[in-house]
Amino acid sequence: MPPPAARPSLAPLFDPRAIAIYGASSDPSKIGGRPLDFLKKSGFDGPLYPINPKASQIQGLPAYPTMAAVPDAVDLAIVAVPAPAVLAALEDCAAHGVRGAVVLSAGFAEVGGPGVAWQEEMSALARRTGMRVVGPNCMGLINVRRRLLGTFTPSAAGFGLVPGRISVVSQSGAFGGYCLSLIRQRGLGLNLWITTGNQCDVDVADCIEHFALDAETQVIAGYLEAAADKERLFHALALARERGKRVVIMKVGRSEAGAHATASHTASLAGSDQVYEGVFRQFGVLRARSIDEFFDTAYAAASPAPLPQGRRLGVLTVSGGVGALMADVAADVGLDMPPMPEDAQRRLKALLPFCGPRNPVDMTAQLVNDLTLFERNFEVMLQEGRYDVIVAFLSSVGLVTELGRGILEQLQTVLQRFPDRTVIASMLASTEVRQMFEQAGVMLFDEPTRAVRAAGALVHYGQQLQKRALADMPPPLPAGALPPPVQVVNEVEAKTVLASAGIPVVQERVAMSEDDAVRAAADIGYPVVLKIASPDIAHKSEIGGVIVGVRNAAQVRAAFRTLRERAHTYAPAARIDGVVVAQMAPPGVETILGVAHDPVFGAVLMFGVGGVFVEAFQDVAFRVAPFGVAEARAMIEEVRGKVLLAGVRGQPPADMEALASAIAALSVYAAQHADAIESIDINPLLVLPRGQGVLALDALIVPRSAA
CATH class of the missing domain: 3.40.50.261 (Succinyl-CoA synthetase domains)
Incomplete structure (x- = not known):
């Protein structure tokens, strides 16, 4: 741009x-x-x-x-x-x-x-x-x-x-x-x-x-x-x-x-x-x-503290209950809380036998009797736990000036050894103690869950700093890309346009007669799917306009007749271009990929994992076109339904790289023709197992002139 x-x-x-x-x-x-x-x-x-x-x-x-x-x-x-x-x-x-x-x-x-x-x-x-x-x-x-x-x-x-x-x-x-x-x-x-x-x-x-x-x-x-x-x-x-x-x-x-x-x-x-x-x-x-x-x-x-280099959070606390609360919030904001290594846990137990050494590390109220526990626990967590950011909850220690000063002095000693780590303190504190901490460059929050959310914000900025160093240019538009149609067309014509833009599509043909359908099925190979071909019927399945698992010529003929009858019964005014005969797609994960025209931002891409996640939970991610493959990967990571792509219940992992490439390719096409496209719907876009790519099984393109 x-x-x-x-x-x-x-x-x-x-x-x-x-x-x-x-x-x-x-x-x-x-x-x-x-x-x-x-x-x-x-x-x-x-x-x-x-x-x-x-x-x-x-x-x-x-x-x-x-x-x-x-x-x-x-x-x-x-x-x-x-x-x-x-x-x-x-x-x-x-x-x-x-x-x-x-x-x-x-x-x-x-x-x-x-x-x-x-x-x-x-x-x-x-x-x-x-x-x-x-x-x-x-x-x-x-x-x-x-x-x-x-x-x-x-x-x-x-x-x-x-x-x-x-x-x-x-x-x-x-x-x-x-x-x-x-x-x-x-x-x-x-x-x-x-x-x-x-x-x-x-x-x-x-x-x-x-x-x-x-x-x-x-x-x-x-x-x-x-x-x-x-x-x-x-x-x-x-x-x-x-x-x-x-x-x-x-x-x-x-x-x-x-x-x-x-x-x-x-x-x-x-x-x-x-x-x-x-x-x-x-x-x-x-x-x-x-x-x-x-x-x-x-x-x-605005703190002078370094930004975290990763998402690993360590929690040091004087209260096991508050530590559990902080761990819950850490999960909400996407922070990882890996446990301390076993050897480090044994060292912490040696310092304080009744502590909780896992993560959160619970020093208990014994801290008030022995302030040196703070420095020693902190050092073990940074040295052996290798946490990117640590949030320490110290209850009301900061209301006593001498205790607050002692904690700060120990913290400064540790940070001199680990200047690349991010530390946030949470405690009730007097104005004097707060000023001491902030003048030393240490963030201080009264409330521990807000401190954890602040840690999440700093992790976000740290990741953005790393992301900024990586170029993510949109891919080039294929030389033979076709322009979008000037009126709504049937799904085969829509997919022909999308295929030219770099979106893999299922093998299919439009048949005008039973004989055409039988020849198309023989060429494609059984089993096949038959669908009504019409620019006026956007959701064919709602009127029974899709028949799957057709395995021989007799079934093709019967399916062809059934689809024509259903179209005449349920959509008598619709234009019928024929019947689509398409290959039966292999197993995969159904996703939805779309383009919409936003009045402020122009062409925007939507991605979601198909079925209940999109329809019931609106589990989708948006980006403004165009963008590259890395941004497409980020979109995939945002949706909760991504777990289905990772492979569940023995299913193989899906081809995430091919999915990201298809999303980026569509973003480039949408941006190139933003003034001509009102919307594009690829539903479903089937993601096959890793290494096998993706297939657009159905598609709709609505030009701006027809909106």
């Missing part, structure tokens, strides 16, 4: 030399007064210019009637005037060289009426002048290092922000303000913060791209309601992955009610949530399902 056209940088927004406040007020409690009050009190290091024709002085600063009267160059304008006056203010800014504007004012596309046209004019102005415009209907932005508080949210009052490596973008202003309060409350290190509102110009993708290029940002945390520009979002996420940024996104709209709420909230349309899920997996984004997970992930990802 070619990169989208370059747009002017967001640097004037986040790093301005001077700021003008349009609609500035002398009352710090008003929207036009708060940003100026915050900027003055926070100590922003550049000049501030209130713009208000009704005053000569505002909050102790000279006021100016328009931008033309300002004596110096201004990079950023914060606009807080009534909606009908916003466009004139932006024109004034653009005419005098302002390169960025934050429109706090509401009353645009989110409320309808004339606001829709005003917002469209704002978008046109931004495109025409190159001035980057945030909003309207947003809460502004912050650059902590510059002490720039370009916002009116009460969450910014008093500053109280610590410079750090996390940058936040929120499509929702209210959620962005809430995030800011939690960031202050938790003492997280913040770099940049922005809310995009109605996104007349600057959108979430623009901000992710800016954060990806920002040297001070390590973690990109985003709240997303709906994407507006597929290419720009993909470019931003790919850039973040390329630059090694750790991205966590909370995407709302999973439920029908949630999707409706986001659409009405910011005049956006939410796409299919399953497709968003696939996009996030495709670009290594960790999707948070709760606010706690959102912030816990950001906190852990």
